[in-house]
Amino acid sequence: xxxxxxxGLLPAQTQLEYALLDADTPQExxxxxxxxxxxxxxxxxxxxxxxxxxxxxxxxxxxxxxxHKDLCGKVVVLDFFTYCCINCLHLLPDLHALEHxxxxxxxxxxxxxxxxxxxxxxxxxxxxxxxxxxxxVHPVVNDADATLWHELEVSCWPTLVILGPRGNMLFSLVGxxxxxxxxxxxxxxLKFYKERxxxxxxxxxxxxxxxxxxxxxxLFPGKVTVDNSGERLVIADTxxxxxxxxxxxxxxxxxxxxxxxxxxxxxxxxxxxxxxxGIAVKNNVIYVADTxxxxxxxxxxxxxxxxxxxxxxxxxxxKEGGAxxxxxxxxxxxxxVFGNSISGTQEDDVLWIAMAGTHQVWALMLEGxxxxxxxxxxxxxxxxxxxxxxEENRNNAYPHKAGFAQPSxxxxxxxxxxxxxxxxxxxxxxxxxxxxxxxxxxxLVGGERDPLNLFAFGDVDGxxxxxxxxxxxxxxxxxxxKLLYVxxxxxxxxxxxxxxxxxxxTLAGTGEASNxxxxxxxxxxxxxxxxxxxxxxxxxxYVADSNNHQIKVLDLDTKILSxxxxxxxxxxxxxxxxxxxxxxxxxxxxxxxxxAPNVQLPxxxxxxxxxxxxxxxxxxxxxxxLNEEAPNSWFITAEDxxxxxQGQCLSGEIKDVSCQTIIPFQLPRxxxxxxxxxxxxxxxxxxxxxxxxxxxxxxxxxxxxxxxSTNQGSLTQVELIHAFLTH
Numbered sequence: 001x002x003x004x005x006x007x008g009l010l011p012a013q014t015q016l017e018y019a020l021l022d023a024d025t026p027q028e029x030x031x032x033x034x035x036x037x038x039x040x041x042x043x044x045x046x047x048x049x050x051x052x053x054x055x056x057x058x059x060x061x062x063x064x065x066x067x068h069k070d071l072c073g074k075v076v077v078l079d080f081f082t083y084c085c086i087n088c089l090h091l092l093p094d095l096h097a098l099e100h101x102x103x104x105x106x107x108x109x110x111x112x113x114x115x116x117x118x119x120x121x122x123x124x125x126x127x128x129x130x131x132x133x134x135x136x137v138h139p140v141v142n143d144a145d146a147t148l149w150h151e152l153e154v155s156c157w158p159t160l161v162i163l164g165p166r167g168n169m170l171f172s173l174v175g176x177x178x179x180x181x182x183x184x185x186x187x188x189x190l191k192f193y194k195e196r197x198x199x200x201x202x203x204x205x206x207x208x209x210x211x212x213x214x215x216x217x218x219l220f221p222g223k224v225t226v227d228n229s230g231e232r233l234v235i236a237d238t239x240x241x242x243x244x245x246x247x248x249x250x251x252x253x254x255x256x257x258x259x260x261x262x263x264x265x266x267x268x269x270x271x272x273x274x275x276x277x278g279i280a281v282k283n284n285v286i287y288v289a290d291t292x293x294x295x296x297x298x299x300x301x302x303x304x305x306x307x308x309x310x311x312x313x314x315x316x317x318x319k320e321g322g323a324x325x326x327x328x329x330x331x332x333x334x335x336x337v338f339g340n341s342i343s344g345t346q347e348d349d350v351l352w353i354a355m356a357g358t359h360q361v362w363a364l365m366l367e368g369x370x371x372x373x374x375x376x377x378x379x380x381x382x383x384x385x386x387x388x389x390x391e392e393n394r395n396n397a398y399p400h401k402a403g404f405a406q407p408s409x410x411x412x413x414x415x416x417x418x419x420x421x422x423x424x425x426x427x428x429x430x431x432x433x434x435x436x437x438x439x440x441x442x443x444l445v446g447g448e449r450d451p452l453n454l455f456a457f458g459d460v461d462g463x464x465x466x467x468x469x470x471x472x473x474x475x476x477x478x479x480x481x482k483l484l485y486v487x488x489x490x491x492x493x494x495x496x497x498x499x500x501x502x503x504x505x506t507l508a509g510t511g512e513a514s515n516x517x518x519x520x521x522x523x524x525x526x527x528x529x530x531x532x533x534x535x536x537x538x539x540x541x542y543v544a545d546s547n548n549h550q551i552k553v554l555d556l557d558t559k560i561l562s563x564x565x566x567x568x569x570x571x572x573x574x575x576x577x578x579x580x581x582x583x584x585x586x587x588x589x590x591x592x593x594x595x596a597p598n599v600q601l602p603x604x605x606x607x608x609x610x611x612x613x614x615x616x617x618x619x620x621x622x623x624x625x626l627n628e629e630a631p632n633s634w635f636i637t638a639e640d641x642x643x644x645x646q647g648q649c650l651s652g653e654i655k656d657v658s659c660q661t662i663i664p665f666q667l668p669r670x671x672x673x674x675x676x677x678x679x680x681x682x683x684x685x686x687x688x689x690x691x692x693x694x695x696x697x698x699x700x701x702x703x704x705x706x707x708x709s710t711n712q713g714s715l716t717q718v719e720l721i722h723a724f725l726t727h
Contacts, residue, residue: 005153006161006172008047012040013171020181033188037170041192046168049078049161050151052141057124059131059140062205065111068167073200075189076163077110077182080154082117083130084427084471084490086332086356086406088158090176090315092134093292097179098186099138104206107165107190107199112140115149117157118457118471120490126513126528129547132210133220133239133275139206162189165198177317216649218244221544222277222291223335223474223531224551230535233542234286235551236276238530243276243288243299249611249715250666256299256306263293263313264306271306273297278335278410278531280351287351289333296325296333296353296364296382310353310364310382319358321383328382331357335474335531337410339421339436341369343376352385352421354407360387361407361423361434372439373399386434386441393428394451395441402441404432405454409474409487409531412436418499422484424472429457431475431486431497431504444484445469445497445504459491459511467504469495474531480538481556487529487543494521494529494543494554508554508561515548516655517561517662524561525655526552592681592698599722603704608671611715614663618654618699619723620686626657627685634663634682641676643668654682671707678703680720697724 016036023029051068058064065071079095081088095110102108112131116122122144131140143149152161152169160178162171162185171185193199219239226233232253235244242258254268262272276297278289284301287309295311309325316329335354340347349367363385365377371385385399392403409424414436421434422444430447434440446469448456458468472495474487484497485507493509508521509529516525527547534541541554554561606612616634626632635651638644646668654661663680681700699722 005151006159006169007153009169009172012036029184030188033184034192037189037192040168040170041164046166048167049163049169050148052143052148057142059124059128059142059209060137060206061139062207065139065141065204067111067163070204071109071111071163071167073107073165073198073202074104074109074204075107075165075186075193075199076167077108077186078148078161078163079110079112080115080149080157080159080161081112082115082121082157083127083134084117084121084406085157086427087176089134089292090332090357091158091160092136094179094182095138096135098182101183102186102190104204105201107194107201108186109204110138112136112138113148114140114142114144115146115154115157116144117455118490120470120492120513120528123513126547128209129220129528133546135210137206137208139204162186164189165193165200216549218549218551220546220549221530221551222275222546223279224542224544225279225281225531225533226535226542227281227283228536230537230540232281233551234279234281235544236279236288236531238275238277238291238546239549241273241275243273243279243286245286245301251609254301254304261292263290263295265297265308266306268304268306277408278333278337278354280336280338282338282348287336287338289336289353291332291334291356294330294332294357296330296336296351309380315357317358319360319384319389321362322381324380325364325382326380330362330382331355333357333362334406334408335410335424337412337421339363339412340414341365341367341377342372342436343370352410352412353382354410354423355384355387356406356408356426358384358387358389359391359404359406360384360389361404361410361421372436386439391427391454392451393425393430393443393447393454393456395432395443397438397440399434399439399441402434403451404428409472411475411477411484413477413479413484413499415479422475422477422499424475424486426471426473426489428454429469429471431469431472431484433499444499445502446472457490459488459493461495461505463504464502467502469504474529474544476533476541478534478538479536485532485534485541487532489528489530489546492526492528494526494532494541513547514655515545515550515653516659517552520659521554521559521561523656523659524552592683592700593696596681596698596700597722598700598702599720601701601703601718601720603706604716604718605706605708606667606716607708608667609669610667612665612667613715613717614665614680614701614703614720615717616654616661616663616680616682616720617722618657618682618684620657620684621688621724624686624688624724626654627687628655632682632684634661634680636663636665637679637681638676639679641673641678643672644676644678654684657684667705667707674707676705676707678705684724686724699724 160173222238223236240258241261243256245254261274264272274292286299288297334356338348351364353362394403396402405427408426445467460468470490473489496507514525530546531544632654
């Protein structure tokens with residue numbers, strides 16, 4: 001049993017740490033660690049880790065793993081993490097490098113022990129998304145109740161615990177930034193136990209979750225913005241490591257970077273990003289928060305060139321700044337927005353940066369000028385504007401004394417009386433303001449008064465501190481209505497805040513993480529929306545619905561949500577880092593029962609490139625309910641015209657029959673014939689309330705298409721209505 005948990009390691013490891021500080025050469029350091037291991041190995045009683053519960057859910061494995069059976073004979077690195085935490089994300093490159101150097105054949109296994117901070121992070125599907133989003137390729141266990149965390153008395157995220165081949169605890173490393181020690185401790189532990197013949201070279205059954213996924217046009221889009229004309233959208237296609245510029249109907253104009261991560265300036269075809277997030281666009285220039293490269297990039301759409309304007313490509317620890325942009329190290333920039341200096345003659349002469357990695361808001365001077373409470377600054381300088389660098393929820397009249405907790409979204413309200421930056425401060429679950437007159441940082445909604453309590457989250461509509469949010473990642477200001485919209489990410493909602501009254505209310509989303517495109521805002525659902533923007537006219541909000549891999553559109557006039565952008569350029573359906581592409585999606589579609597009726601629809605005249613929205617409305621017999629555990633789905637086929645299906649989304653879930661399901665379909669830009677038939681099919685499983693009988697029913701709608709060469713308008717809607725009868 002682990003006597004006193006990690007505290008049992010403390011006396012011996014502290015002694016080792018002090019000795020390592022005095023060691024001059026790598027050889028001395030290795031000898032000190034070797035002697036430490038001798039001492040730990042000969043202890044009368046091992047500090048052992050208790051077995052993980054057999055009922056826990058595992059990812060990236062063929063089944064549950066036993067620490068003491070399956071991992072006997074391995075050196076194990078346990079990574080206690082939670083996927084919202086920027087410090088945990090900063091540790092992942094170190095773990096990637098370690099598993100690149102040592103495999104399970106060499107005797108090393110890394111196990112992620114996911115110990116959630118937020119309730120939303122306890123849900124396996126959300127952890128699956130994080131494992132995919134952050135390219136985690138080692139086993140991960142969902143320790144939702146933090147059982148092992150409490151047993152070992154772990155106290156903060158991230159914490160690494162290194163175990164010997166008997167499950168004996170040897171080292172712990174708390175926080176980020178211990179790469180050298182991690183490699184030193186691991187390599188000497190492997191050497192020490194190999195010499196004693198205690199290391200086994202058997203394979204552990206790794207089965208990567210990402211290998212089971214079909215390709216999609218977008219992968220975890222983090223942010224979206226719209227240019228002043230309202231005609232062009234810019235999307236951070238974060239999981240594909242690229243930036244897309246599209247027309248508002250979703251037609252791709254530019255693909256910049258991707259599908260694999262990298263760090264390269266140059267022409268669009270050769271440029272590379274690493275998990276880009278925030279984007280700001282003005283005319284033909286886009287600035288990008290290239291998050292995992294720790295850079296700010298500039299895209300020139302006229303020259304079709306990408307350059308670096310801030311950051312050096314490795315994570316910075318400087319919390320002051322002041323150097324010229326391309327010489328200034330920065331840390332995990334998450335969002336960017338244009339603003340004005342207080343002395344500048346040019347509009348948009350400052351780029352504000354949400355620097356999530358150091359819990360601050362920074363500025364990049366696009367022209368010479370002055371910031372509130374600051375001195376004159378030269379063009380190109382990059383420096384801290386607000387935030388001490390301590391992770392806290394501290395408001396203060398002096399911007400450098402205020403504290404943020406992973407600021408992840410920014411929006412500007414330059415007009416009076418606001419004249420402020422709105423900040424989505426994710427880890428304190430608040431929205432804050434920074435005055436652009438004097439730099440004062442104030443609370444708007446969420447959180448609580450104690451600046452050190454970062455656990456004051458929830459899902460409560462209300463005013464000021466009575467409102468509760470859960471890890472909001474995005475904000476956008478509606479100039480027309482004088483309202484702020486918030487991506488309340490872990491509550492899977494879009495909220496609206498009136499900054500005058502400090503009132504916060506749900507605008508869209510039910511709070512369930514799913515993908516229902518309902519007939520109204522309140523019936524629709526999202527899955528960890530990460531960013532949003534409102535067009536200049538104030539009619540449409542575009543939402544980066546990250547874990548649904550979509551951009552959704554909210555029409556504020558009609559209060560109807562639609563799935564935006566069928567981004568259906570076939571070349572754009574790349575999959576990152578060599579994910580296998582599903583060659584023939586059609587073979588994976590379900591077969592309808594023979595009794596399924598086939599409804600013939602009237603012929604529809606359409607044009608190449610046009611979008612059809614099928615509105616599917618199915619009614620179950622009275623006293624029946626949908627079996628939500630079953631694979632209720634819609635799918636599209638075109639037996640003699642498979643060219644129609646190129647690059648399309650061919651199937652989707654039906655979660656709820658009480659509201660219509662919207663199925664988007666875009667015709668190819670080059671059509672191979674003037675006539676075609678498209679079939680839209682649905683397969684439902686439902687049970688009678690009074691009995692245990694469960695039925696599988698199907699329906700097929702046959703839609704003949706006449707393809708004209710003239711434009712028929714950008715969007716046409718077709719209703720698909722059917723009521724299933726009681727037998």
